[in-house]
Amino acid sequence: MNRAALCIAALLAPPAALAHPVTFPENVMVMGEVDRNWQDFNAWYTFTTKQAVGPGYMGFRSEDGSRKREIPNVHYNYRAARWNWPDAQANIYLQAGLGSATGNDFSGSRTVFLPGFQADYETRRIYTAARWHAIQGGPVNHTSRNLQAGFAFYAGEYDDWSPWFILDVRKMSNLGMDTEVTPTLRLVHKNLFLEAGTVDGKRARLNVMFNFSF
Amino acid sequence: MKRLLVAALAAALFSSPAFAARSIKASVNGLVCSFCAAAIEKRLKALSEVKAVYVDLTRKVVAVELKDGKDLSPEKIAEEIKDSGYDVVTIVRSEQSIQQIRAEKSK
DSSP states (O other), rough: OHHHHHHHHHOOOOOOOOOOOOOOOOEEEEEEEETTTEEEEEEEEEEESSSEEEEEEEEEEEETTEEEEEEEEEEEEEEEEEEETEEEEEEEEEEEEEEEEEEEEEEEEEEEEOOEEEEEEEEEEEEEEEEEEEEEEEEEEEEEEEEEEEEEEEEEEEEEEOOEEEEEEEETTTTTOEEEEEEEEEETTTEEEEEEEEETTTTTEEEEEEEEOO | OOHHHHHHHHHHHHHHHHHHEEEEEEETTTTOOOOHHHHHHHHHHHSEEEEEEEEEETTTEEEEEEEETTOOOOOHHHHHHTTTTTTEEEEEEEOHHHHHHHHTTTO
């Protein structure tokens, strides 16, 4: 794998892993995922039982810091399906977004389209999710795949802090990017969701989500 | 005769929905995650008739205690839970308080 491919791969981390991009009407969820090369901040306003919209910001840089991109964007999420069982829940989400990308490897800005798909299944002890996202527009044309699977250390009750171990695997296509593996500790307490992990044992990644209503 | 009248009035008063049911208890499918279930608590607490909300992931129960003299239909509670993304399997009125429903778990 050549150096340029490695730089581009590091530059373009996939979009943040959202637990549930559509929550409930009149709720706002804010989230931020940060590691040394990646910043992603979003606010989601859920305006119907199945739809959420909100602004976001993605910032990337290569591992050596020589290349940077910034993509302020607006996202729309649609919960296409939901299954509720006595001991489990599953969801399918479709996502679309528009952003304006700037970078130091091209001049000016480019409008980028941000389609996405997410499917998840969880019980009180098991969590699995599969995500596909793309960033497409002019010289910016990449897709990412993300798989998450993990387990809770115990079946936490509603008022408890619930600790989880999640293995996060991500890959950007057509970039020669190595697959990133991130063992992650997840803590959930009512409307607060915290994740901390180490990407390939090299750099820390933090993810915070918070729900609040007006 | 006077005692009979008072007893009849009391019976009529306390048999009305507002006094017969202190709470409404629902059995809910999909209740597996506190981050998601917080939606239910927030929506139900926003109702002016609601005194307290109890979510029990183990028993898959959501219970709402009503304020004194206030009432809500079980259908309204079911609608709020459904709008939060969950499926209501059964929903019943109960004379138990949230404290009593919570205490049942430790028995």
